[in-house]
Amino acid sequence: MTEDLENPRRPVPGELTFTSPKGRKPRRHLADMSGAERREAVSALGLPEFRADQVSRHYFARLSDDPASWTDIPAGLRDSLAEALTPPLMTSVRELTTDSGTTRKQLWRLFDGALVESVLMRYPDRVTMCVSSQAGCGMNCPFCATGQAGLTRNLSTAEIVEQVVAGARELARGEVPGGTGRVSNVVFMGMGEPLANYKAVIGAVRRMVDKSPEGLGMSARGITMSTVGLVPRIRELATEGIPVTLAVSLHAPDDELRDTLVPVNTRWKVSEVLDAAWNYTRVTGRRVSIEYALIKDINDQAWRADLLAKRLRGKLVHVNLIPLNPTPGSKWTASRPEDEREFVRRLELGGIAVTVRDTRGREIDGACGQLAAAE
Numbered sequence: 059m060t061e062d063l064e065n066p067r068r069p070v071p072g073e074l075t076f077t078s079p080k081g082r083k084p085r086r087h088l089a090d091m092s093g094a095e096r097r098e099a100v101s102a103l104g105l106p107e108f109r110a111d112q113v114s115r116h117y118f119a120r121l122s123d124d125p126a127s128w129t130d131i132p133a134g135l136r137d138s139l140a141e142a143l144t145p146p147l148m149t150s151v152r153e154l155t156t157d158s159g160t161t162r163k164q165l166w167r168l169f170d171g172a173l174v175e176s177v178l179m180r181y182p183d184r185v186t187m188c189v190s191s192q193a194g195c196g197m198n199c200p201f202c203a204t205g206q207a208g209l210t211r212n213l214s215t216a217e218i219v220e221q222v223v224a225g226a227r228e229l230a231r232g233e234v235p236g237g238t239g240r241v242s243n244v245v246f247m248g249m250g251e252p253l254a255n256y257k258a259v260i261g262a263v264r265r266m267v268d269k270s271p272e273g274l275g276m277s278a279r280g281i282t283m284s285t286v287g288l289v290p291r292i293r294e295l296a297t298e299g300i301p302v303t304l305a306v307s308l309h310a311p312d313d314e315l316r317d318t319l320v321p322v323n324t325r326w327k328v329s330e331v332l333d334a335a336w337n338y339t340r341v342t343g344r345r346v347s348i349e350y351a352l353i354k355d356i357n358d359q360a361w362r363a364d365l366l367a368k369r370l371r372g373k374l375v376h377v378n379l380i381p382l383n384p385t386p387g388s389k390w391t392a393s394r395p396e397d398e399r400e401f402v403r404r405l406e407l408g409g410i411a412v413t414v415r416d417t418r419g420r421e422i423d424g425a426c427g428q429l430a431a432a433e
C-alpha cells in the first residue's frame with residue numbers, strides 16, 4: 059500500500075498503446091471502426107457493403123453476439139462476418155450482485171489475461187454503467203485501490219464499448235430486476251484514467267452517441283468523463299463537439315495536499331485544472347462536477363471546505379462528495395458524520411451546489427478496483 063505521502067511515486071501521464079506486456083493487441087472489432095471502416099472491412103471479405111450495416115444492427119441495436127440469430131444474412135456467411143467484425147474480446151470471470159440484483163459488478167478477463175471491472179447500477183429513473191478505460195492505472199492516487207498496482211495497458215475502443223453492450227444485453231434480456239430496460243448513463247469511473255487513453259476513449263464515446271444502428275444512440279449528456287486533471291486533454295475534450303459531462307477528481311482545494319492525494323497535481327496545479335474546467339463549461343455549456351472523496355482528518359477540515367467554496371464560487375459547478383471507500387490495509391477512512399455534515403454546510407453557505415454520492419455497491423467493492431486487485 060502506498061501511503062508514504064512524502065514520496066509518492068511520480069505518475070507517468072501520456073499515451074500508451076494497446077499492446078499488452080506480452081506484445082499482442084486486442085482483436086479489431088466492429089466497435090473500433092467508423093461506418094466507413096466497417097464497409098471497407100466487409101468489402102475486403104469480398105462481400106457487399108450492406109452486410110456491414112446488417113452486422114452493426116445486430117451488434118448495436120439487437121445487442122446480439124450470436125451469429126446464428128442473424129437471419130437476414132445467409133447462414134454460410136454469418137461465421138466469417140462474425141469472425142471479422144465481432145470477435146470475442148472478453149469473458150466474464152465472475153459477476154457479483156447486490157441491492158436485490160440491481161447493482162451488478164462484472165470482472166472481465168481480456169485476451170491477454172488482463173482483468174477489468176464494470177458495474178451496472180439500476181435506479182428507478184435510469185441505468186448507469188461504470189466502465190474501465192485501462193487495465194490498472196498509472197496515476198498512483200494513494201487512496202485508490204486501482205492506483206496501487208500501476209498500469210497494465212490501455213483498453214481498445216471496442217473493449218470499452220463491450221462493457222456497455224454487455225450491460226445493455228443483461229437489461230434487454232430482462233436479467234436485471236425491474237423489467238427490460240436500456241443503459242441511459244455511462245460513467246468513466248471504473249479502472250483507469252480515461253484521458254490518459256484519450257483516442258480509444260473518444261472512439262468509445264463516439265460509438266455510444268452514434269445513432270442506432272451505427273452506435274448505441276445514447277445522449278452525450280448521459281456520459282461522464284472523470285479525470286485526475288490532465289489539463290491538455292481536458293482542453294482537447296472541449297473541442298470534440300461531444301458535450302459529455304466532465305468530472306474532475308479534485309479531492310483537495312490546495313496544492314500542498316493535492317500533490318500527495320492526486321500526484322499528477324505536481325504537473326498540473328489546482329488553478330490550472332480548474333481553469334481548464336471553466337473553459338470546458340464555457341465551450342460546452344455543461345456544468346462541471348467536482349469529485350471530492352472525504353477522508354477523515356486528511357481533507358475534511360472546515361477551512362478546506364471554505365477554501366473549496368471560494369475557488370468554485372460563481373462557476374457552473376457542482377460538488378460530489380464521496381465518503382472514502384477504504385482500501386484494504388489503508389489507515390485512511392471515511393470522515394466522521396459530523397465532519398461530513400459541516401463540510402456540506404460550509405459549501406452550501408458558500409453558494410455551492412453539493413451532493414453526497416450514494417455508496418452503492420460498496421459490499422461488492424463496486425467503487426474502486428478491489429476485486430481485480432484481489433484476483
Ligand code: SAH
Nearest residue numbers: 202247250251284285286307349382383426
Ligand atoms: N481516473 C479517473 C476515473 C476513475 S476513479 C479519476 O480519477 O477521476 C473514479 C472516482 O473514484 C474518482 O473521483 C476517484 O478519485 C474516486 N475514488 C478512487 N478510489 C476511491 C476510494 N477508495 N474511495 C472513494 N472514491 C475513490
